[in-house]
Amino acid sequence: MRAGPSQEEVRRHNLGTLLRYVHVHGATSRAELTTRLGLNRSTIGALTAELISQGLVSEAPPKETGRAGRPSLVVRPESEKIFAYSLSIEVDRLRAGRVGLGGRILEQYETVRPPGMSADEAVEPLARFVRAMHDQVSDDARCVGSGLAVAGMVRREDGMVRLAPTIGWVEEPVGAALSAELGSPGTLSIGNHADVCALAEHARGAAVGCDNVIYLYGDVGVGAGIVAGGRRVTGHGGYGGEVGHMVVNPYGRPCDCGSRGCWETEIGEHALLRLSGRENRTGRDVVLEVVDAAVRGDSQAQHALRHVGDWIGFGVGNLVNIFNPEVVIFGGTLRDVYLVAAAQIRSRLNAVGLPACREHVRLRTPELGADAALIGAAELAFERLLDDPLIP
Amino acid sequence: MRAGPSQEEVRRHNLGTLLRYVHVHGATSRAELTTRLGLNRSTIGALTAELISQGLVSEAPPKETGRAGRPSLVVRPESEKIFAYSLSIEVDRLRAGRVGLGGRILEQYETVRPPGMSADEAVEPLARFVRAMHDQVSDDARCVGSGLAVAGMVRREDGMVRLAPTIGWVEEPVGAALSAELGSPGTLSIGNHADVCALAEHARGAAVGCDNVIYLYGDVGVGAGIVAGGRRVTGHGGYGGEVGHMVVNPYGRPCDCGSRGCWETEIGEHALLRLSGRENRTGRDVVLEVVDAAVRGDSQAQHALRHVGDWIGFGVGNLVNIFNPEVVIFGGTLRDVYLVAAAQIRSRLNAVGLPACREHVRLRTPELGADAALIGAAELAFERLLDDPLIP
Secondary structure, three states: OOOOOOHHHHHHHHHHHHHHHHHHHOOEEHHHHHHHHOOOHHHHHHHHHHHHHOOOEEEEOOOOOOOOOOOOOEEEEOOOOEEEEEEEEOOOEEEEEEEEOOOEEEEEEEEEOOOOOOHHHHHHHHHHHHHHHHHHOOOOOEEEEEEEEEOOEEOOOOOOEEEEOOOOEEEEOHHHHHHHHHOOOOOEEEEEHHHHHHHHHHHHOOOOOOOOEEEEEEOOOEEEEEEEOOEEOOOOOOOOOOHHHOEOOOOOOEOOOOOEOEHHHHHOHHHHHHHOOOOOOOOHHHHHHHHHHHHOOOHHHHHHHHHHHHHHHHHHHHHHHHHOOOEEEEEEHHHHHHHHHHHHHHHHHHHHOOHHHHOOOEEEOOOOOOHHHHHHHHHHHHHHHHHOOOOO | OOOOOOHHHHHHHHHHHHHHHHHHHOOEEHHHHHHHHOOOHHHHHHHHHHHHHOOOEEEEOOOOOOOOOOOOOEEEEOOOOEEEEEEEEOOOEEEEEEEEOOOEEEEEEEEEOOOOOOHHHHHHHHHHHHHHHHHHOOOOOEEEEEEEEEOOEEOOOOOOEEEEOOOOEEEEOHHHHHHHHHOOOOOEEEEEHHHHHHHHHHHHOOOOOOOOEEEEEEOOOEEEEEEEOOEEOOOOOOOOOOHHHOEOOOOOOEOOOOOEOEHHHHHOHHHHHHHOOOOOOOOHHHHHHHHHHHHOOOHHHHHHHHHHHHHHHHHHHHHHHHHOOOEEEEEEHHHHHHHHHHHHHHHHHHHHOOHHHHOOOEEEOOOOOOHHHHHHHHHHHHHHHHHOOOOO
8 A cells, every 4th residue: 555656656657658559659740649648738749748858759740741730749759769679488498589679679689499408598598689789789779688588487576487397398497598698688577487478468469459358379388368347467487377277177188287188189289180080290281281281171180179179168268257358369379279269168168157257258360470479578668767757 | 547636535434434433343433533634633523524514424422421521422324314225135035124324234124035036026026125214204304325145146337237147137127227217326336245244354353354255155056255354355347256156076967058967966955955865945944954953963964964064175275275365254154054063173173284384264144144135235326425425
């Protein structure tokens, strides 16, 4: 319970609100800012001037207005100069990027993550990518921090990767190792891969304007990033959203986690490939091969997708009853499965979901694709700046 | 996205913060308020004076201090004078109360709700209770609104009861009907029974200080009130938390909702009574009879409780993986089941829950008992006042 802010705190809050607005919505005229933020013109002018002096935004006349009178100046985020490093450790890939204020990916690198690659081995190329980008950055650019997404359970307070079964890591201090390697370029914030993808789709993708969102990400494993009442649901230690280990079939197969019949044993990549007769293969390409085969009429592939689609609808029905969301987004290879098994998914969702809970729910594919992880991890890094733009 | 508050808004915010503090924590010295709210002594003095002039708090010297020097005045909520009417429609009971600021139940009425009682028939005695209380209220007391908890799915915006299977209601405009009956005593706010119980236990009961809470309520049906990151999870229309309709056993029994193998078909009252050989009976007393029989060594009752306990642990494990909570509270008849089946519940929870998600979770019984619904429904009514104590 905290008392109201001082005048100085109010000013900083307003600076953050204005900066966040143009960060999320892009270039915006002063006139529109006045309306959207409910502040008067002179306050908007003063706040803008201060953000310009901090090098965070720039201001220019609009290209053309077609209207009489003096046009309202347009405020835009300094995307080229203010940036975060953004990193992602995924099952088969390591990504690194430089993301400008406003959520624009300025440059990115990626490399394959071979099966069995250790945490230390993964940290090294990521740090190398960051150094390579850092060496090229112009002198007037400013790094506000770094964000890392990991496809596993990450302790919020220190970035310890507690368990990442699909990557094969247990209790790996990835946050500490990467911070040590990176050295100078600012504070490192770490989050779960599905969580940061949800953050990105919520801010700039398929869930813009929705306060209750489930972003499901699937490959070998399945996880969710959840937004409820406009805020991320991450739980006490940061481990929430492990919907892949919601047991849906008590008589099902053993799961890597030690339990049995977890949702990911029924809808993960392994289930789809096994059912379609591709037991010993793995990876996104094989999933796409199954999807293609089904579309071409291959009955075994169709059967596999019906089975998996049915179980997807089953688990989504459970989540809809628990969260009553406006939108469920299917990311990773679940995107492709959703596209060909949508009818099956919807049918089972309708059987499991209570009418009131599901009546307004939309099923969607992501809008940001593989960029979501980099954009979302950068959001973690921008968070501090947006909370207080005067922070050094 | 909203800009920062004006000075007047800050003052109102601080008034609300101070009032909320004494509402939740009870009588508090000015010295402690200064520390807790981070405001200086003169501001606390001015805010207190304003709240006194509004009749919301009173101030007096402490009973005895045992310390030298002038004692700090103690600020307490005007529990006798500022109150809300609080109502609860439960499976077998209708309750009504008058709850003073500070969460104190000043008086309460209850009556049996016979099976089959319609929404109109239930509204009538509740309105009568309120009128009876209203006639006795002293002239200097002030009603700030009314709150209603319903054991069913309630549309947030207008209090329409969409579905309350255990009560037997579908699409009943209870909010509108009750508002019409009550007439004068202020705005009516409506919430789900488990949701408001969670609110009460979070503010004043077993979950004080916890930001991530699952309050499970069970009788014939099972529902949850969920707090994530310190805020209630209620979903897009207000229907979230329907964990009783999370399907846990795809090969299980048909559920009243039309689905099959819902959690409440395995852990609700009917399952326990059926398994213990009491198929045609119902109600809390019969559940307590089963619990007693198990404690006395009745093997069929023990078997029934093991079965139900195992499924409780199963579903709680799923919820722990999804929410990573600090505490799970067992309310309703699940409280009694938990007390005798705790080992079974914990064992299955440990098998289903991921170690990181469950490592800090405590299993608890409620501290507020049957009062939770009245206290929680009153919180819905107090919310407006606490947001802005100067509201007329």
